[in-house]
Amino acid sequence: MVLHARNALALAAGVLASAAASAAPTVTRLIPPSELFSTGNTDPIIARFLPGQRFDLQATISPDSGSPLLVPGSIQFLVDGSPVAGTVTTKSPAGGTYPTGTTIGTLRAYSNGIPGRHTLSVTAQQADGQTVTATGNFEIVPIVQQGRRAKNIIVCIGDGMGIAHRTAARIMKQGVAQGKAKGLLAMDRMPYTGIVITHSLNSIVTDSAPGACCYSTGNKFVNNQLGVFPDDTTGGSNANNDFDNPRVELVTEYLYRTFGKTSGIVTTADVFDATPAAFASHTAKRGDGTGICDAYLDESGSTGLSVILGGGRKWFLPSGTLGSARGASTDYVLPAELASAWGVPAGAIDPARNLLGDFQSSGWTYAADRTALNSIPSNTSKLLGLFTYSNMNVALDKINGRRGTSTVVNDYTFPNQPMLSEMTTAAINVLNRNPAGFFLMVEGASIDKQAHNMDSERWILDTIEFDDAVAVCNQFAQANPDTLVIVTADHECAGINIIGASTVTDAALQARIALGQGAAQVRNGVVGTYDAAGFPNYTIAADGYPTTTDIDRRMLIGYAANADRYEDWRTNPLPLQDSQQPLVGSAPLNTYPALPINRDTAGNFLVTGQIADTIAAHTASDIPCSAFGRGSPQFTGVMDNTDIYFKMMQAALGGWAGR
Amino acid sequence: MFTRCFRSQRIMVPRLPAALAIVIGTSALAGSPTSEKPPTAGDASPAAGTVAPPAAQAEPIEPSPEPLQGPVALDLLDLFVHPIGPEGMEFSEKTRSLDGKRVVVEGYMVRQELPYGKRFLLTTRPVILEEDEMGPGDDLPPQTIFCFLPDNLAMTVVYTPARLRLTGTLRLGHREEPDNMVSFVRLLLEPPEKPSPDSTPDAAPADAPAPPGQP
Numbered sequence: 001m002v003l004h005a006r007n008a009l010a011l012a013a014g015v016l017a018s019a020a021a022s023a024a025p026t027v028t029r030l031i032p033p034s035e036l037f038s039t040g041n042t043d044p045i046i047a048r049f050l051p052g053q054r055f056d057l058q059a060t061i062s063p064d065s066g067s068p069l070l071v072p073g074s075i076q077f078l079v080d081g082s083p084v085a086g087t088v089t090t091k092s093p094a095g096g097t098y099p100t101g102t103t104i105g106t107l108r109a110y111s112n113g114i115p116g117r118h119t120l121s122v123t124a125q126q127a128d129g130q131t132v133t134a135t136g137n138f139e140i141v142p143i144v145q146q147g148r149r150a151k152n153i154i155v156c157i158g159d160g161m162g163i164a165h166r167t168a169a170r171i172m173k174q175g176v177a178q179g180k181a182k183g184l185l186a187m188d189r190m191p192y193t194g195i196v197i198t199h200s201l202n203s204i205v206t207d208s209a210p211g212a213c214c215y216s217t218g219n220k221f222v223n224n225q226l227g228v229f230p231d232d233t234t235g236g237s238n239a240n241n242d243f244d245n246p247r248v249e250l251v252t253e254y255l256y257r258t259f260g261k262t263s264g265i266v267t268t269a270d271v272f273d274a275t276p277a278a279f280a281s282h283t284a285k286r287g288d289g290t291g292i293c294d295a296y297l298d299e300s301g302s303t304g305l306s307v308i309l310g311g312g313r314k315w316f317l318p319s320g321t322l323g324s325a326r327g328a329s330t331d332y333v334l335p336a337e338l339a340s341a342w343g344v345p346a347g348a349i350d351p352a353r354n355l356l357g358d359f360q361s362s363g364w365t366y367a368a369d370r371t372a373l374n375s376i377p378s379n380t381s382k383l384l385g386l387f388t389y390s391n392m393n394v395a396l397d398k399i400n401g402r403r404g405t406s407t408v409v410n411d412y413t414f415p416n417q418p419m420l421s422e423m424t425t426a427a428i429n430v431l432n433r434n435p436a437g438f439f440l441m442v443e444g445a446s447i448d449k450q451a452h453n454m455d456s457e458r459w460i461l462d463t464i465e466f467d468d469a470v471a472v473c474n475q476f477a478q479a480n481p482d483t484l485v486i487v488t489a490d491h492e493c494a495g496i497n498i499i500g501a502s503t504v505t506d507a508a509l510q511a512r513i514a515l516g517q518g519a520a521q522v523r524n525g526v527v528g529t530y531d532a533a534g535f536p537n538y539t540i541a542a543d544g545y546p547t548t549t550d551i552d553r554r555m556l557i558g559y560a561a562n563a564d565r566y567e568d569w570r571t572n573p574l575p576l577q578d579s580q581q582p583l584v585g586s587a588p589l590n591t592y593p594a595l596p597i598n599r600d601t602a603g604n605f606l607v608t609g610q611i612a613d614t615i616a617a618h619t620a621s622d623i624p625c626s627a628f629g630r631g632s633p634q635f636t637g638v639m640d641n642t643d644i645y646f647k648m649m650q651a652a653l654g655g656w657a658g659r
Numbered sequence: 660m661f662t663r664c665f666r667s668q669r670i671m672v673p674r675l676p677a678a679l680a681i682v683i684g685t686s687a688l689a690g691s692p693t694s695e696k697p698p699t700a701g702d703a704s705p706a707a708g709t710v711a712p713p714a715a716q717a718e719p720i721e722p723s724p725e726p727l728q729g730p731v732a733l734d735l736l737d738l739f740v741h742p743i744g745p746e747g748m749e750f751s752e753k754t755r756s757l758d759g760k761r762v763v764v765e766g767y768m769v770r771q772e773l774p775y776g777k778r779f780l781l782t783t784r785p786v787i788l789e790e791d792e793m794g795p796g797d798d799l800p801p802q803t804i805f806c807f808l809p810d811n812l813a814m815t816v817v818y819t820p821a822r823l824r825l826t827g828t829l830r831l832g833h834r835e836e837p838d839n840m841v842s843f844v845r846l847l848l849e850p851p852e853k854p855s856p857d858s859t860p861d862a863a864p865a866d867a868p869a870p871p872g873q874p
Contacts (some may be wrong), residue, residue: 152693270719270796287794287839312796313746314841318821320833321747322739322843323801327835329794351835356746368745390797411736411783412800413743449798615787 001456011385025070025126027205028102028655029060031229031246032120032219033201037136044099046201046307047138048218048642050649051115053254054342057084057107059122059134060093067128068101069427074125076103080118084110089337093232101126104232106246108341115142136510141218141646144291150630151482153255153439153648154428154473155215156187158466159208160448160459160493163624168456168498169470170554172546176522176535186471187487190626194636196644197622198491201230204620208448209286211641213491217316219646226274227282234284240586242285243332247342251645252279252439255652256304260436261464264307264383264427266422266469267539268462269445270390271296275490277480280305283332289315289325290351291332297359298345306381307430309373311388314361319351323389326351338402359384369416373426385491388414395419395465396444396458399545410429420444421468428476437482441468451493456557457549457571458598459496477629484632484651486644488625494616495560500533502526502569505552513568513603522568522605527556568600631656730826731759735783735802740843748801750831756843758831764804764846765824768816775816777808778836781825781846795840805842812850 032036032047032055049055057077063070077084088105092098107121112118121135145320157167166185174183200206201220210221212323222230230243251262265276272289280303281292293315296305331349339346359382367373367385376383391410393401398417400406409415418426424442431438444466450459470487477483502509504526512521528534536555538546549571556569611617625644627635631651635644650656733754740749769780772791779786782803790797806825810812829846834842 273793273796285794285814287796289795316749319841322750322833323748324833325795325841327839327841329835329839366745372738389801390799399707408784411802413739413741413802415742440779449789452789452792584827615789615792 008182020605024130024508025061025063025132026398027059027061027122027124027132029058029230029232030120030122030134030136030230031056032061032138033193033229034120034136034138036119037134042137045137045139045399046220048141048646049112049138049248050218050254050646050653051113051140051143052111052258053218054111054247054249056107056229056248057110057122058104058229058231058246058569059124060098060102060104061122061124061132062099062103063101063126064130065099067130068099069125069127070101070103071125071127074123074131075103076123077105077107077110078119078121078123079112081121086110087337089335089355091233091335093236096232098232102232106337108247108338109225112140113648115140118382119333127498131278143650143654145383145654147655148482148485148630149653149655150648151537152261152432152440152480152484153251153438153652154440154442154468154477154483154485155648156442156444156470156473156485156487157212157215158444158447158452158487159239159269159275160491160618161463161489161623162468162492162496162619162621164497165447165451165459165463165489166557166624168460168496169467171498171536171537173464173467173540173544175537178535179243181242185467187626188631189466190470190474190485190487190628192628192632192635193623193624194639196488196625197638197640198489199620199641206491206620207618208274208490209278212275214641215250215490215644215648216250216278218642218649219248220642222284224274225284226277227285228284230284230517233548242283242288243291243347244335244338245282245284247282247338250279250282250303251649252303252305254649255439255479256302259652260304260434261438261443261652262304262306262431262434262436263439264305264431265309265443266307266393266420266423266427266440267310267441268394269310269312269443269449270315271308271310271386272315273310273312273390273391273442273445276308276310276441279303279439288330288332290327290330291347293355294332294347294350294353297355297362298347298427300362302344302440306434306438307383307427309367309383309385309387310445310465311386311390311392313356313368313386314389315385316356318354324351324391326353326355351450356384356386367426369657370418370422371412373418373422376426376430380430381433383426385418385426388412388416390480391445392417394450394458395461395545396549399461399543402543403541413550419468421472424472428472432476432480440473442473447489450495451496452617454494454559454562454565454616455572461545461549462563468544474628480500482630484627484629484648485629486625486632486635486648489623489643490641492591492619492623493619494498494562494620497558497560497618498557499558500527500529501536501553501556502552503528503532506550506554506570507552509569513570516602516604518604518606522603526569528553559607559609559616562607563611563613563617563621565607565609566600566603567605567607568603570600572599633658702748705761730763731757733757733762733829735764735766735781735804738802738804743801754829754831757829760829761826762825762829762846763826765822766804767800767822769803769820769821770818773838775818777814777816779805779806779812779816779818780804781823785820801823804844804846805836805840806846806848808848809850 035041123133125131169333200210202222207223213221231245233241255261267276272292274286277292281295317324332347334346364384365380365381397408401409446462473485477485541547634647740786766781767785770787830845
């Protein structure tokens with residue numbers, strides 16, 4: 001619906017931009033996107049690029065009904081009034097309803113080295129001689145040479161991590177005494193902090209695809225799309241339509257092409273997930289796991305991708321192999337003109353491909369579990385670690401598995417999964433072998449996933465796990481000053497905040513829950529606000545995590561973007577952890593219900609949600625950003641999410657005078 | 660209903676709910692607790708309350724080459740050889756031996772965002788599949804079975820959080836499903852038996868809270 005509205009707007013602008021009569025061709029889309037094209041306003045500039053950063057130009061043009069043909073070769077792009085050199089290829093739209101003769105013209109891999117604002121125009125002529133011209137704009141952001149460059153860049157993304165996620169993790173891990181935090185998180189100790197605006201190209205509320213692509217390209221994208229601008233060949237059953245969109249050069253591609261910096265992606269999610277994929281793939285559909293993971297290897301000659309760590313083994317096994325999720329409908333083949341212009345392999349629809357074998361035969365070292373990760377050869381230069389079939393288990397379950405108090409990781413049959421800090425250490429050790437430096441993205445993925453589930457203790461522990469990885473990065477930057485570490489999120493998830501603390505012991509809380517009298521017992525007399533909240537005090541074990549999260553007078557969390565849920569404030573139990581569960585010791589061990597609405601029902605305290613969904617949603621709330629190392633003083637104030645990219649690249653390309 | 664069931668579990672050990680997760684219209688038959696014991700490996704007799712008469716069995720996807728036999732209990736945790744190696748999984752010998760045969764399995768229906776149609780997923784523990792938001796990035800355990808309703812039944816699936824006990828014909832092998840998911844283990848369900856008085860849930864106490872609605 002949103003896309004249709006935008007098309008309609010673009011159509012109107014195209015008509016206004018045409019000097020011809022009403023029966024003239026119209027330009028319904030002009031890429032890169034701009035307000036000048038869409039509304040006629042010159043500001044704000046939507047699309048910004050680095051000097052020399054490559055991106056595709058594209059326009060969709062519809063002839064009028066009386067002359068449904070465009071003159072072959074008549075589509076021409078002009079920047080600042082001068083024709084753009086290169087070949088304009090054409091194709092027909094797909095996946096929607098378009099006037100007869102509608103044509104998409106594309107000019108691939110354009111770049112511009114002149115800083116400042118530029119106009120982009122497209123012209124076309126139809127068979128009866130009438131022409132159309134439409135104009136948009138974009139900006140080339142200057143890089144100022146001003147000091148030592150950041151040799152290494154590490155971007156840590158706590159997926160869905162808003163300010164309250166950080167606060168909750170700090171309270172749980174460090175505690176508070178008489179109003180003073182007893183300690184800080186690693187990300188708290190970074191010297192420069194600002195806040196980030198997170199809107200996407202088509203909504204105030206972003207999803208994780210454009211939420212990460214702003215950092216990988218400096219541009220706004222449509223939800224669900226990675227490294228590409230929207231086009232008119234979306235939808236349908238042809239997966240190739242997902243991979244032919246206008247591309248924008250990624251940070252990994254740019255830094256590898258210009259400086260030879262290699263790159264890595266480390267995540268607790270499936271490695272094809274939106275955030276890691278934003279740094280090494282281009283597709284209009286984030287679900288195309290087969291093609292995304294194929295491209296990780298196929299296009300590693302462009303991205304310099306040398307480390308991939310996370311879950312997602314299912315995309316790397318031949319389609320006939322048990323556990324494989326590879327399929328033709330999620331695979332890819334690039335148009336020849338795209339592959340040629342960008343200098344990348346065209347790919348193939350090959351679900352039977354042994355991608356894991358191809359990685360290994362291409363010189364990648366493969367680690368299947370924590371033990372293998374910790375024993376890779378010291379001369380490893382390319383590292384692939386796939387520790388589960390899809391998303392990795394969350395910190396709470398991994399830690400309790402190590403403590404022997406939970407069988408969840410065993411139930412998933414992957415009992416030996418590394419923590420994010422261990423993966424980060426391994427990634428840095430491999431990438432740091434490149435004398436030209438590296439770019440590394442580290443993602444704490446399940447902060448978001450567990451916030452969606454409104455599973456408070458699980459996202460808090462995942463935030464702590466993420467912070468441990470941040471500490472690894474900061475230690476490396478401390479020892480290697482030509483390193484920039486940025487810690488931020490892609491968006492806030494669930495509208496989380498800390499509403500106070502319980503005023504009762506855990507035993508008293510359980511007794512109240514057992515009465516099943518709802519708010520009268522589970523809210524009233526339990527939820528302490530203001531003075532009654534006091535200072536929750538968790539005991540941290542030697543492994544860095546709370547000995548238990550079911551303490552007396554625990555911290556309490558509220559959700560603004562919540563679905564209906566029952567709340568009892570207790571840690572969502574696993575059978576071995578909760579003596580209240582009757583089936584402790586039975587196999588399978590977990591009898592806990594799946595949905596917030598079906599969970600914690602014993603106390604009968606229903607919290608009505610504001611959204612009509614079964615899980616909580618992302619919000620448009622700003623998010624925090626902290627930075628340490630070379631160029632870090634830039635990261636203060638209120639920033640658009642795309643600003644992060646240009647500040648980061650200023651440090652990498654132009655350097656920074658001072659730390 | 661679930662609230663009542665969940666609370667009652669505390670005094671009903673080792674009661675296990677058992678039923679098909681199938682509804683006719685919007686009236687769920689699923690999640691009805693019974694007092695029977697779970698079947699054990701080698702059970703040859705049909706599990707009461709879960710097995711339809713042989714004549715009523717339907718084969719909507721892959722016709723069974725064998726005559727009906729009593730279902731054999733298959734623990735989802737025993738689907739594959741343990742531990743899983745560094746690459747693909749491997750069916751256990753028992754799983755392979757049950758290909759094409761009637762089995763009874765227990766597990767939890769995966770909660771999906773998109774409509775179920777005539778298929779749902781069954782796995783070892785409660786899981787939310789956020790396929791609309793996350794695509795095929797998921798938290799599914801490897802031990803997940805694709806369960807299909809008979810095509811000739813005017814039934815649809817609604818979610819139920821209860822632990823389920825299902826009977827049907829096991830099918831193994833790679834297949835790409837219409838929604839782009841890939842299945843390796845499928846269960847062709849048998850039609851549900853009409854609920855008997857014995858399988859009716861305990862009556863709720865007069866002061867019991869209203870049950871949470873289906874999301």
